[in-house]
Amino acid sequence: MKIGLISDTHGSAKGFQKALDGPFRDVEMILHAGDVLYHGPRNPLVEGYDTASLAEKINSLHVPLMIAKGNCDADVDELVLAVPLLSPYVFLHIDQKRILILHGDHKKEGDFENLIRRFDLAVLVHGHSHMARIKKVGGSLIINPGTPAIPNPSSPFKKTVGVLDLAQGTVRIWDIETGDVVLEDAFDV
Numbered sequence: 001m002k003i004g005l006i007s008d009t010h011g012s013a014k015g016f017q018k019a020l021d022g023p024f025r026d027v028e029m030i031l032h033a034g035d036v037l038y039h040g041p042r043n044p045l046v047e048g049y050d051t052a053s054l055a056e057k058i059n060s061l062h063v064p065l066m067i068a069k070g071n072c073d074a075d076v077d078e079l080v081l082a083v084p085l086l087s088p089y090v091f092l093h094i095d096q097k098r099i100l101i102l103h104g105d106h107k108k109e110g111d112f113e114n115l116i117r118r119f120d121l122a123v124l125v126h127g128h129s130h131m132a133r134i135k136k137v138g139g140s141l142i143i144n145p146g147t148p149a150i151p152n153p154s155s156p157f158k159k160t161v162g163v164l165d166l167a168q169g170t171v172r173i174w175d176i177e178t179g180d181v182v183l184e185d186a187f188d189v
Helices: 013-021 052-058 075-079 109-119
Strands: 003-004 029-032 066-067 089-094 097-104 124-125 133-137 141-146 159-164 171-176 182-186
Touching: 003 013, 013 052, 029 089, 029 097, 029 124, 066 089, 097 109, 109 124, 109 141, 124 159, 133 182, 141 171
Parallel strands: 003 029, 029 066, 097 124, 124 141
Antiparallel strands: 003 159, 089 097, 133 141, 159 171, 171 182
């Protein structure tokens, strides 16, 4: 199964659409690590900021979408989305792999590693920092797909999303502007 990984869209319908047209074109599910519609009080308005259009794109997806609540997500956002948004954690068991999605605010690096051990996770997906990364912990992975909207100025990567291939045991982080894979790694299958 191929799963799209995305976080920190912050209302960018354009960034979400680029992910759908590019790296997500053949995924069977999408996992969103939060900060879906609102740009947040400390962030600028993003290119393609259109929360109504983004909500419509999410609601009309032909693949399942699971979302973990981010620090910029609010109860009112769930009124326009056809998927639940208010859980801080989403735990999935797919193809005998345990996957946890969370936003990651209020978490330190050791917290992610402890969650992997505690729940025997194959993959932990988080967002919040707007910095794409893949970190191996034993045979498991910690993945931040980055953001298709507001790149962190200190990140070497710009607008990114990820694709997790459970059958192959791989994850790739894609630059949605260039279509290039900028990071990749593997986990135990």
